[in-house]
Amino acid sequence: MAADWAVELHGVTRRYGRGGSAVHALRGIDLTLPPGTFTAVMGPSGSGKSTFLQCAAGLDRPTAGKVRLGGTEITGMKENKLTALRRTRLGFVFQAFNLLPSLTVEQNVVLPMRLAGRRPDRRRAAEVLAQVGLADKARRRPGQLSGGQQQRVAIARALVTHPDVVFADEPTGALDTTTAAEILALLRRAVDTQGATVxxxxxxxSAAAWxxxxxxxxxxxxxxHLDRAPADRIAARMAALATPAFTGAAA
Structure with a gap:
């Protein structure tokens, strides 16, 4: 069954430009990710990581191939339907938090509901804020919070609609090591206790090791790929990617 997979990419390519100057950002990605799993994507600069995330999340359209999220094919979906799907069935966490400074923490968390034309569920907002340890911060504004707290708000916002998939783009890039570990533990807990797919x-x-x-x-x-690998093994594999001998390694 298609819904057995949270994320499916079949023969996904993404090319920018034409002819000899064309840039092939993705070259035939085939991938299936089951629900309730945490997948990290790594690679050297220019390897296609951001393009992969954007195509998988419906933020960019592949040149060829198919993308399905929660069993729903999004490849040829009209933009308004795709926007509605992103608001209700996907969650996003970015390096820069992307919170609206004029809104309270609670208002930021329920924003996906409001944008989708639904009545904001304050009880659900309180629930996810409690899960990320910010139950007492609902009436604060983002500017009154630390960077780590702002990223916790972003995670609460990503989880509030019970999404099929949460896409996180360098979610710990702007945080110190201790705070980064706290944020990654929250994402891990969302997978383990709520069945989220990240x-x-x-x-x-160190982030990928979670x-x-x-x-x-x-x-x-x-x-x-590596399964359940420690940070030092992941770092060694990343270093190997830079060596010519690695070209043609098994997927």
Whole structure:
């Protein structure tokens, strides 16, 4: 059954430009991720990590191939339907938090509901804020919070609609090591206790070590993966990606 997979990419390519100057950001990605899993995506600069995330999340359209999220094919979906799907069935966490400074913490958390035309569920907002340790901060504004607290708000916002998938783009990039570990523990807990599916792009082996599986991208292709690996092993594999001998390693 299609819904057995939270994320499916079949033959996904993404090309920018035409002819000899075309840039092939993704070269035929085939991937299925089951629900309730935490996947990290790593690779050298220019390997296609951001393009992969954008295509998988419906933020960019592939040049060829198909993308399904929670069993729903999004590849040819009209923009308004795709926008509605992103608001109700996907969650997003970015490096820069992307909170609206004029809104309270609670208002930021329920924003996906409001944008989807639904009545904001304050009880659900309180629930997710409690899960991220910010039950007492609902009436604060983002500017009154630390960076780590702001990212906790972003995670609460990402989880509030019970999304099929949470896409996280360098979610700990702007945080110190201790705070980063707290944020990653929250994402891990969302997977383990709530059945969330998390797909995270990161350059940090310590962050990737929280995932069930690490996928390695190079030149727009998935060239390797590691399951439940420690940070030092992930770092060694990343270093190997830079060596010519690695080209052609098994996926």
């Amino acid at each position: 797909v995270m792009v990161t350059h940090d082996p 995932a069930d599986r690490v996928l390695f991208l190079a030149d727009g292709e998935i060239v390797d």
